[in-house]
Amino acid sequence: MFETGVRQFRLALGIALRRRLDPRNVERLVGDVLATLAEFGEAGADAAELVEGPTTNPEDRLEFTNGSLRRTAVRLGAQSPFYARLFSSAQIDPAKLDVAGLRAIPVTVKADLTERPGDFRCTDVQAYLATRTTGTTGRPTEVWLSRYEMELWPALGALASVLRGELRPGDVMQVNLSSRSTVALHQAANACRLAGAGCRLLGIVPPETALESLAEGGATILLTNPSYLAELVKAARRAGMGAGDFRLRRLVSGGEVLSPSLVRAASGMFGVPHVEDPYSMTEIVPITGRPCSQGHMHHDTNLGLTELVDLHTGEPAAPGALGTLVITPYFPYRDCTPVLRYDTRDVARCLPDEPLHCELATVPATSLVLGKADHLLRMPGGEIVTSRQFIEVIESLPAEPWPARYRAAACDGRIRLTLPASAIAGYSQAEAVRHFAAAGLDVDLDIVGDDQAVSLRHTRSDMLETTFASPHALVGA
Amino acid sequence: MPVVIFPIPQWEESLTLFCVILTGVIVVCSGALAYFRYVRMVRPPVGAFNTRDVVILLIVIGVLPFVYGWLPDTAVTCILLVTFASALYIGYAPLLGQVGIWLGIGVLFGLNIWSSNHIMGTVAGWDWWYAQQSVVVLLGAIAVCNLYLQGGMKLRHVAWMSLGLACYDIVFASYYPLTGRLIARYITHPLTPVIGMRFGRVDYALGLGDLLVYSLFFVAAYKAYGKWAATIAGAVTVVFGGFATAFVPFLFNFTNANLDELVPAQSLFGPAAFLTYLWMKRHYGRERTMAEYLASQSSTAPAPQVEQAPAPEPASI
Numbered sequence: 121m122f123e124t125g126v127r128q129f130r131l132a133l134g135i136a137l138r139r140r141l142d143p144r145n146v147e148r149l150v151g152d153v154l155a156t157l158a159e160f161g162e163a164g165a166d167a168a169e170l171v172e173g174p175t176t177n178p179e180d181r182l183e184f185t186n187g188s189l190r191r192t193a194v195r196l197g198a199q200s201p202f203y204a205r206l207f208s209s210a211q212i213d214p215a216k217l218d219v220a221g222l223r224a225i226p227v228t229v230k231a232d233l234t235e236r237p238g239d240f241r242c243t244d245v246q247a248y249l250a251t252r253t254t255g256t257t258g259r260p261t262e263v264w265l266s267r268y269e270m271e272l273w274p275a276l277g278a279l280a281s282v283l284r285g286e287l288r289p290g291d292v293m294q295v296n297l298s299s300r301s302t303v304a305l306h307q308a309a310n311a312c313r314l315a316g317a318g319c320r321l322l323g324i325v326p327p328e329t330a331l332e333s334l335a336e337g338g339a340t341i342l343l344t345n346p347s348y349l350a351e352l353v354k355a356a357r358r359a360g361m362g363a364g365d366f367r368l369r370r371l372v373s374g375g376e377v378l379s380p381s382l383v384r385a386a387s388g389m390f391g392v393p394h395v396e397d398p399y400s401m402t403e404i405v406p407i408t409g410r411p412c413s414q415g416h417m418h419h420d421t422n423l424g425l426t427e428l429v430d431l432h433t434g435e436p437a438a439p440g441a442l443g444t445l446v447i448t449p450y451f452p453y454r455d456c457t458p459v460l461r462y463d464t465r466d467v468a469r470c471l472p473d474e475p476l477h478c479e480l481a482t483v484p485a486t487s488l489v490l491g492k493a494d495h496l497l498r499m500p501g502g503e504i505v506t507s508r509q510f511i512e513v514i515e516s517l518p519a520e521p522w523p524a525r526y527r528a529a530a531c532d533g534r535i536r537l538t539l540p541a542s543a544i545a546g547y548s549q550a551e552a553v554r555h556f557a558a559a560g561l562d563v564d565l566d567i568v569g570d571d572q573a574v575s576l577r578h579t580r581s582d583m584l585e586t587t588f589a590s591p592h593a594l595v596g597a
Numbered sequence: 598m599p600v601v602i603f604p605i606p607q608w609e610e611s612l613t614l615f616c617v618i619l620t621g622v623i624v625v626c627s628g629a630l631a632y633f634r635y636v637r638m639v640r641p642p643v644g645a646f647n648t649r650d651v652v653i654l655l656i657v658i659g660v661l662p663f664v665y666g667w668l669p670d671t672a673v674t675c676i677l678l679v680t681f682a683s684a685l686y687i688g689y690a691p692l693l694g695q696v697g698i699w700l701g702i703g704v705l706f707g708l709n710i711w712s713s714n715h716i717m718g719t720v721a722g723w724d725w726w727y728a729q730q731s732v733v734v735l736l737g738a739i740a741v742c743n744l745y746l747q748g749g750m751k752l753r754h755v756a757w758m759s760l761g762l763a764c765y766d767i768v769f770a771s772y773y774p775l776t777g778r779l780i781a782r783y784i785t786h787p788l789t790p791v792i793g794m795r796f797g798r799v800d801y802a803l804g805l806g807d808l809l810v811y812s813l814f815f816v817a818a819y820k821a822y823g824k825w826a827a828t829i830a831g832a833v834t835v836v837f838g839g840f841a842t843a844f845v846p847f848l849f850n851f852t853n854a855n856l857d858e859l860v861p862a863q864s865l866f867g868p869a870a871f872l873t874y875l876w877m878k879r880h881y882g883r884e885r886t887m888a889e890y891l892a893s894q895s896s897t898a899p900a901p902q903v904e905q906a907p908a909p910e911p912a913s914i
Contacts (some may be wrong), residue, residue, distance in 0.1 A: 121646045156749075158642060159886045159888065161889050164639070164642035
């Protein structure tokens with residue numbers, strides 16, 4: 121107990137002074153939390169402050185944000201060649217930066233990172249591990265990470281997870297993400313190690329293999345993408361499986377749009393109360409977003425700053441307007457390849473300017489992520505249709521065509537929607553058009569053969585990793 | 598040849614001391630148990646008492662006498678004021694509220710400081726001083742006992758601490774009598790950490806540390822294994838902490854017994870407590886955790902946490 125107090129003090133001091141944290145100290149705190157849970161069954165009354173941060177007062181939060189921004193910018197100005205040039209050309213003094221002045225700094229876009237990755241690497245840090253985005257939305261981006269980051273993030277993640285009861289000793293986490301998702305896999309495996317849980321890193325293997333592992337391997341937590349989750353649900357249905365075949369208590373599925381129809385089906389199939397749909401991105405780790413029960417996406421304010429920038433003006437999005445999430449991870453949480461005002465191109469809607477009443481009301485929020493900015497369909501009248509609108513309506517068709525495969529284009533003032541034939545199975549084309557119209561989408565349907573489905577829209581489940589026992593390998597043998 | 602003064606027969610002195618100890622043990626153990634059963638302290642969000650805490654406590658206890666011996670009396674009084682105020686505040690603020698607790702602390706301390714300087718010229722004055730002293734010390738012991746036990750201290754920790762304190766007591770009461778010297782120097786000052794009574798020219802007193810260990814052992818046994826274990830622990834405390842402590846000088850030092858001398862109570866109680874713990878562990882098995890104890894007191898088990906999870910995720914939409 122005395123040592124725990126010292127560790128908490130060291131962590132709080134590091135956060136307050138914005139100095140590098142000691143990952144070992146955080147790891148030991150995870151052990152302390154586990155000991156606390158073993159003795160008391162739950163953490164003490166103020167445990168939420170350890171995870172959510174103590175600042176709910178807007179003025180205190182602004183002061184914290186300004187201080188964190190300055191600390192981050194000062195370091196970037198000194199150590200990051202890209203940002204040193206940027207500050208110099210824009211005549212910005214990083215030591216005087218605040219939230220209001222932040223808008224003067226142009227956003228960093230993916231092309232910057234892709235074309236000049238070396239310019240983003242801080243000169244005072246030894247690079248340790250390179251990770252690449254999976255490239256489902258374009259050319260993969262490479263991000264170098266330091267050993268400090270690779271130790272700190274799982275420790276912070278494990279601390280939050282065990283405090284919230286999301287990860288417990290004895291849990292078994294099955295991870296069905298692409299094996300190239302280095303950061304996520306490393307985070308999951310090490311968080312499990314610290315929490316005394318088991319971790320099975322399977323990759324995007326044939327769904328039947330993953331199902332077998334889920335059912336017989338006793339997994340209690342499943343971490344995957346929505347498209348692969350859809351494949352799992354379909355495979356489980358084919359195999360005649362049901363909730364009684366699984367021991368899952370949590371199902372976490374992020375990285376793509378998760379539709380309500382898939383949530384309902386997955387919850388029923390795997391026997392979990394709901395499917396968690398967090399938000400994160402390789403370029404801006406360790407910043408995350410959490411959805412609440414009222415469908416908002418609440419953005420982490422302790423580790424970084426999330427702005428919602430209007431798609432057209434570059435100014436903060438007005439209530440009700442669409443914007444792109446622009447994220448700045450703070451030092452000391454981001455160390456080797458930090459970014460400032462990184463434009464994720466993930467689009468969300470600004471919530472009405474009124475108080476929130478959800479369970480995460482003290483944490484700033486936007487709507488759920490609606491899709492990539494580059495995938496928005498802009499109609500001649502100015503109307504914008506998002507990927508989420510298409511996916512949710514398509515996946516709610518009676519045929520349950522998960523994951524949604526479609527192509528949309530604006531044609532003569534109307535939406536021309538291309539779908540595989542199996543997507544509207546059980547419906548005539550006219551009925552299908554009415555289905556879309558009921559959801560506010562006036563579409564002209566263009567039906568193609570199922571063999572063209574995958575080419576219409578790529579999903580993460582397409583990155584199938586074969587095994588010697590899988591049908592793909594046998595075909596090639 | 599030294600002249601030995603016996604104000605009353607030795608057996609009567611031993612019996613009187615036993616009664617004083619027994620009174621203290623009964624009050625502190627029953628008070629600590631009642632508090633443990635009916636009052637829930639606010640605990641820190643993370644942290645449970647562990648073996649390293651026992652080691653830290655023993656180190657602090659071992660170093661503290663030297664610090665006290667080195668510091669002037671006024672500084673010692675200040676340290677004791679802060680220590681007792683903290684213990685009383687932590688223990689009784691949940692019951693009395695902010696105003697009540699500070700008012701109570703102010704009255705208790707004020708009275709104690711005043712009486713330490715004004716009324717100890719008579720036996721009645723001494724007894725009045727001892728009475729106030731005892732109230733503060735007993736309340737402090739009850740609070741600290743619960744702070745540790747409700748913080749996750751187990752019977753195992755108490756047993757090892759008792760054993761450590763037994764060694765401490767032997768060293769500092771017998772071979773290097775620092776404790777006795779400190780008490781002799783500080784006894785009339787405010788907030789002396791003892792309870793007691795004066796009869797005639799003899800003081801019959803028991804230290805705060807002894808009271809704390811007795812109450813810890815008793816309530817920890819209750820928490821770990823239930824009321825029968827607590828009964829056994831209580832009996833061990835009375836026999837080895839009370840009876841043996843009071844009568845050892847009478848039994849083993851007939852000619853020079855002088856109960857003003859310090860009896861190393863823990864050297865008798867510590868090994869007995871440790872052996873009792875070993876027996877209980879073998880007989881009853883694993884100790885109950887605090888969660889299991891609370892669940893046993895209520896048919897409602899602690900509710901699992903069901904908040905949502907921000908699990909690590911790989912990439913953007």
